[in-house]
Amino acid sequence: MSAAKRSLLARALDDRIFVAVTSAVATVLLAAAAWPGLSDYRANIVGQLACFALLAVALDLIWGYAGILSLGHGLFFAIGGYVAGMHLLEHSVAVTGITPDIVQFMGWKALPGWWGPLESFPVALAAALGVAFVVAFLFGWVSFRSRVGGVYFAIITQALTYVAMLLMFRNDTGFGGNNGMTGFQAIFGVPFQSPGVARGLAVASLASLVAALVGCRLLTIGRFGRLLVATRDDEVRLRSLGYETLRLKLAVWCVSAVLAAVAGLLYAPQVGIINPRVLSPDLSIEIAVWCAIGGRGRLAGAVIGAALVNALKFSLSATLPDLWPFVLAGLVILVALIFPNGLLDIGRWRPTLLSRAGALQPRDATP
Amino acid sequence: MTVAVLVEGLTVEFGRFRAIDDLSLAIDYGEVRAVIGPNGAGKTTLLDVISGVSRARTGRVLFDERLELTRTSEAAIARAGVRRKFQKPSVFEALTVRDNVEIGAGGARDAAARDRIAATLETVGLAAEADRLAGELAHGQKQWLEIAMVVVSEPKVLMLDEPVAGLTDEETERTAALVRRLRTPGRAIVVVEHDMDFVETIADRVTVLHEGRTLFEGSMARARADARVVDVYLGR
Numbered sequence: 001m002s003a004a005k006r007s008l009l010a011r012a013l014d015d016r017i018f019v020a021v022t023s024a025v026a027t028v029l030l031a032a033a034a035w036p037g038l039s040d041y042r043a044n045i046v047g048q049l050a051c052f053a054l055l056a057v058a059l060d061l062i063w064g065y066a067g068i069l070s071l072g073h074g075l076f077f078a079i080g081g082y083v084a085g086m087h088l089l090e091h092s093v094a095v096t097g098i099t100p101d102i103v104q105f106m107g108w109k110a111l112p113g114w115w116g117p118l119e120s121f122p123v124a125l126a127a128a129l130g131v132a133f134v135v136a137f138l139f140g141w142v143s144f145r146s147r148v149g150g151v152y153f154a155i156i157t158q159a160l161t162y163v164a165m166l167l168m169f170r171n172d173t174g175f176g177g178n179n180g181m182t183g184f185q186a187i188f189g190v191p192f193q194s195p196g197v198a199r200g201l202a203v204a205s206l207a208s209l210v211a212a213l214v215g216c217r218l219l220t221i222g223r224f225g226r227l228l229v230a231t232r233d234d235e236v237r238l239r240s241l242g243y244e245t246l247r248l249k250l251a252v253w254c255v256s257a258v259l260a261a262v263a264g265l266l267y268a269p270q271v272g273i274i275n276p277r278v279l280s281p282d283l284s285i286e287i288a289v290w291c292a293i294g295g296r297g298r299l300a301g302a303v304i305g306a307a308l309v310n311a312l313k314f315s316l317s318a319t320l321p322d323l324w325p326f327v328l329a330g331l332v333i334l335v336a337l338i339f340p341n342g343l344l345d346i347g348r349w350r351p352t353l354l355s356r357a358g359a360l361q362p363r364d365a366t367p
Numbered sequence: 368m369t370v371a372v373l374v375e376g377l378t379v380e381f382g383r384f385r386a387i388d389d390l391s392l393a394i395d396y397g398e399v400r401a402v403i404g405p406n407g408a409g410k411t412t413l414l415d416v417i418s419g420v421s422r423a424r425t426g427r428v429l430f431d432e433r434l435e436l437t438r439t440s441e442a443a444i445a446r447a448g449v450r451r452k453f454q455k456p457s458v459f460e461a462l463t464v465r466d467n468v469e470i471g472a473g474g475a476r477d478a479a480a481r482d483r484i485a486a487t488l489e490t491v492g493l494a495a496e497a498d499r500l501a502g503e504l505a506h507g508q509k510q511w512l513e514i515a516m517v518v519v520s521e522p523k524v525l526m527l528d529e530p531v532a533g534l535t536d537e538e539t540e541r542t543a544a545l546v547r548r549l550r551t552p553g554r555a556i557v558v559v560e561h562d563m564d565f566v567e568t569i570a571d572r573v574t575v576l577h578e579g580r581t582l583f584e585g586s587m588a589r590a591r592a593d594a595r596v597v598d599v600y601l602g603r
Contacts, residue, residue, distance in 0.1 A: 223474065226466050230459040237457040240418050241471050241516065242445035 011221050012214075017344060021300035022213045025050075029206035032199060040198040044270055045314060047202030050209045051267040052310045056290045056302035057212050058259035063288065064297030065220055066252050067232030068149070072157030074284040075164050076257040079132045080264025081274040082168075085181035086115050087124035088269060092185035094119055100183045102176050112174065121188070128265050129258050136257030137250065144249045149235070158281055165279035180275025187269055198270070205266045209303070212259055216299055219255075228252055229297075289328070293335045295342025304343060369432045371396045371524050371555035372417060372449075377426035379412050379579075386412040388579035389426070396523070397552045401570035401587070402559045405600045408576040410559040411454060414526050417557075418451040419444040430524065448523035452530060454559075456509035460502030464493055464512055467501050471516030487519040491545060507538040511545070518549060525549065526557045531565050543568045563587075563601065575600060 013019055032038060032046055055077055062068045089100050089111060103110060118124045139160065143153055171177035190197055219225060230238045231245050239245050268274040277283075286309075294305025309328065317324050339345045372394040379387040387409040394400050402410050415421035417428055419441035428436040434447055459467050468484050469475045475484055488494045491511040496504065501512055510530055517525060527546070531539040539562065546569045550556055560566050566573060567587045575583040575590060577599045583590055590596050 226462055226470065229461050230470055233459040233461055234457045236420065236441075237453065237459070237513075238470070239441040240420065240445050240451055242442050242473060242520070243470075244440075244442045 008218060008222065012217050014221075015217075015298070015300070017298065018213075018217060018300045021303050022210060022217075025053075025206060025213065025303065026210050029203060029210060032202045032206055038199065040195070043198040043202040047198065047205045047270045048267065049307050049310050050202065050205035051263045051270065052287075052290070053303045053306040054205070054209045054212055054263040054266070055260055055287055056294070056306035057209070057216060057299055058256045058263065059287050060291050060296060060299055060302035061216050061220070061259070062252055062256040063291060064299075064302070065225060065228040065232065066249060068249060068253065069151075069154040069288065070157045070256075071154045071281070071284050071288060072159075072161035073256075073260045073287050074279050074281075075157075075161045076132045076136065076260035077264035077267070077283075078164065078168070078274070078276075078278045079135065080128045080261035080266075081268040081278055082175060082181070082264075083118065083124055083128035083131065083261075084265045084268035085176075085184070085274040087118045087121065088184040088187060089181055090115050090119035091121075091187065091189075092183070095186040095189060095191075098185065100185075102179070102181055102183070105179060106171060106174075106176065125265070128261050132257045132261035133254055136254045140250045140253040141246075144246050144253075158284060161279050161284050162281055165276045168276040168279060176275070178276060180273055180277075181268075182273040182275075184269060184272055192269075192272070201266065201270050205270070208262055208266060212262075213299055213303070216259075220299070224248075224251075286328075289332055291342075293331060293342060295339075295344030298342075298344055301342045301344045308343075368396060370394070370429070371431065372557070373429040373432065374413070374417075375427050375429070377413075377416065377428065378424045379409070379416055379421060380424050385579055387416070387423075390576075390580060392574055392581060392584070394524075394555045394557060396555050397550070398571045399546065399550050399556045399558065399569050401566040401573040402557060402576060403561070403563070403566060403573055403590075403600065404576035404582070407578075408600075409579040410576055411528055412579075413576070414451055414528055414557070414559060417444075417449065417524075417526065445520075448520075449526075450517040450520060450522040450524070451526035452510075452513045452517050452528055454528040454532070456506065456513050458501040458504075458509050458512050458516070460500065462501055463498050464488070464501055464504070465497040467512055468515050468519050472519040483521075484519060487515045490518070490548065491515040492541070507534045510534065510538075510542070514542075514545065523553060524555045524557070526559075528559045529561065530558065531560060531562050539565055563591075 028046060032043060055073065059070060059073050062070060089102065092100060093111060118127060143156060148156065167173050168175055169178050184192060186192065187197060220228065227243065227248055231248055235245050290305035290309050291302050293309060294303065295301025312327065313324060316327060335343065370393045374390055374392045377387050377390045378385065402413060404410055412421060416423050417436055419436060419439060423437045430436050430447060430449055436444055436449070459470065465484065468487055472480055472484050475481045488497055491514055493508060493511060493515060496508065501509065504512060514527065514530065531542050534542060543565055546556065546558065558569060570587055572585060573587050573590050574581055575596050582599065583593050583596050591601060
């Protein structure tokens with residue numbers, strides 16, 4: 001009874017690793033906002049890491065909690081990124097009057113008329129979240145209604161993203177083809193090269209990450225979260241206890257897709273480009289790898305995994321780019337062998353290889 | 368008195384295999400009905416159709432003489448008061464015992480619901496384990512937990528698929544006592560089980576299925592004496 005009576009806030013603080021990781025992200029947020037010594041280069045990297053962590057949290061929400069593996073979250077990330085790109089191009093034209101490159105290489109006279117309203121940031125934000133929501137809703141509804149799940153669902157999400165990539169590589173789709181969108185000049189009226197822009201974007205990304213962590217935590221410790229875990233553990237059992245699991249899965253799927261779109265929206269201005277490569281299967285699979293390495297179903301694991309893998313990637317791909325795929329693969333194998341539930345299990349690890357299954361508590365039985 | 372579950376001309380096919388073949392039977396409120404028969408006789412398939420997990424090819428299944436279950440979703444069937452314990456203990460392993468029962472109760476918003484959850488945990492003997500994770504329970508305890516999850520909603524039709532499979536003799540006795548306690552005038556209990564002594568203890572009537580059809584219906588004592596039943600099932 002005590003567990004049911006305690007306040008939501010008290011229960012939110014139960015998971016010490018979650019509290020530690022969220023506090024750490026909040027500390028970085030404060031540092032990014034106030035520490036004068038932070039270079040634009042570093043701020044940019046921190047901001048990108050925050051976007052990837054947000055993307056990982058979005059995936060953990062559906063994979064770790066509801067047991068739905070998506071290998072196509074790059075699609076929702078790309079939706080956010082492309083809408084951001086369209087907004088930034090329109091805004092750049094409005095601020096500087098310079099015709100962007102995309103107009104030339106696409107053979108246009110000006111940016112398409114229907115992009116016009118996206119010059120307004122609130123419209124662009126609503127469009128990014130709205131499109132991600134609608135795509136997720138339609139795809140989720142069709143899949144979950146037909147009871148497509150597990151590895152089949154994962155494969156279909158992967159295929160969907162791949163189809164989107166092929167589509168976006170074509171010039172006549174109308175979004176810049178393989179070049180994508182680049183040459184953003186200004187954001188909120190400020191030129192990109194101005195001091196503080198990189199920092200501001202990093203702060204916005206970190207703030208979004210903290211908000212997503214807290215929001216997802218509150219969502220998952222309540223009744224909704226218990227039903228998600230129940231869906232993951234035994235969906236047929238839950239249905240035959242009177243629950244429409246279709247609604248549950250659809251709800252969490254849409255929330256996750258919208259979070260991924262927010263990550264994409266924040267990511268595009270920080271890298272200064274959006275192109276179909278974010279729709280490649282590699283990125284979508286990598287998101288799952290981040291979650292698996294950090295530890296699923298804990299939110300904090302997603303952040304740790306995404307930050308760790310990408311920080312390693314940034315440092316290695318500058319010095320030894322050819323080695324990166326092997327390092328990533330090695331990391332996956334290592335974690336799978338020693339910490340099958342991710343790095344969050346380090347604290348519970350006993351250094352006997354044979355007893356590792358027994359030494360670790362069976363936290364989740366997700367495929 | 369209305370019939371709790373009325374099965375009429377039911378046929379279920381999986382590909383070319385006919386699991387249930389033109390089956391008809393009626394289960395009354397207030398009775399404990401055991402459905403027995405050799406493997407592949409269609410026992411679990413019958414429960415699957417009643418609970419909406421599998422679909423019938425022809426025929427109908429009426430609950431309470433008003434709801435046609437072959438055209439109703441699993442969730443809606445459960446909400447109407449027809450609930451079922453699965454053959455393999457199906458509990459939510461990552462949640463606590465109490466959370467499991469609470470989900471079965473459809474939430475614990477008011478004091479009445481919380482009392483019912485506590486009382487159900489008491490009935491199945493898991494009150495002391497309420498805050499443990501369901502995944503940590505022993506096999507027998509999982510069986511009881513699943514019964515609690517199903518019973519807490521006070522179903523009008525309660526189906527138990529092999530409730531004593533894998534249990535010790537002592538646990539089987541406790542389960543038999545539990546089933547007898549759950550028997551009320553307003554509830555029909557359907558039990559699929561291979562343990563004939565258990566069936567004899569709890570069942571008011573038995574239905575023997577063979578190759579998707581009813582071979583025999585009556586008391587367990589008469590079933591044991593029936594030559595056909597002995598031939599296809601009990602004698603083996």
